Amino acid sequence: MQQKVEINGQSRRQMQKAINEKKKKSRDVTGQEDDADDDDDVSERNCPGIKSKDAGKASACSGCPSQQICASGPKGPDPGIELVQNRLEQVKNKILILSGKGGVGKSTVTALLSRALAADDSERNVAVLDIDICGPSQPRVLGVLGEQVHHSGSGWSPVYVDDNLSVMSIGFLLSTPDDAVIWRGPKKNGMIRQFLSEVDWGKLDYLLIDTPPGTSDEHLSATTYLSEADLTGAIIVTTPQEVALLDVRKEIDYCRKVGIKVLGVIENMYLFVCPCCQKLSEIFPATTGGARRMCEDLDVTYLGGLPLDPKIARYCDEGKNFITEMPNSSITDSCKNIIKELAKYRKETH
Incomplete structure (x- = not known):
């Protein structure tokens, strides 16, 4: 129930009306705003x-x-920026994975891309940094849930999924996977700074940074540090429905305002793979033309679409490598096509 606030017997609305009337009279007499009050x-x-x-x-x-x-x-300048720059100077390509809305499969897409990049070239070193502080999922999706992080004189050692794929997440620092992380912005920002400045990645070809949905403290913190550390750009994940695209447009606007290059958009779950006949069908109608139409309107690259396969959920829950275990699936083919598109932005030297 709203309370009527009064000051000296006047409501806020009455006071505002009086101020507006005074300004109007002042403009009528002088042609200028009266700024005295x-x-x-x-x-x-x-x-x-x-x-x-x-x-x-x-x-x-x-x-x-x-x-x-x-x-x-x-x-003065944040001293953490120089620490991050020094730590990440041996990382060739640093890519933020963003989504405007939660539930579009951003973490799953991050894991699939990291697996595809690592499987495509055994000499390519790939890593995933999970900065979804309150909802870390990469330890389970990548099959390393329960692993321990070791700290040495050179910093934190990431957990290795394969010989050329590693991951770091706050999920490794929790007592149990069910522990809730109830932190305010400053503590989240401090944790992200630690991840960026203290994890000993070594030489990397790709660092994929899995973020929470939206444009919150985590994004601002990561952007502040990575923008000064030669950030390659951002990939934005969406689904075909307009309710998801609404938030993606805001995410693209955010990237442009803070100076992040949008590498492209991935349209997740744009088709459904029938588990019986493998036929593809549409389950999320693209009522406004989907991500492809949006990309055309906003002059953003459409990196490709990933179909929804029921096997994906099971493989993620079990931490299995979908790319290598299902090499002939439509999802694997789509991931390979997407990393070919990403190669256009690849940096070959540190």
């Missing part, structure tokens, strides 16, 4: 900025909700 605008114009030595201390900061944060924040 507009304290918020004055404060905004006089804001010293978060990097200033006066941040949070200037008179314009009085009453600002961010005053304490600005006053206590660092005034």
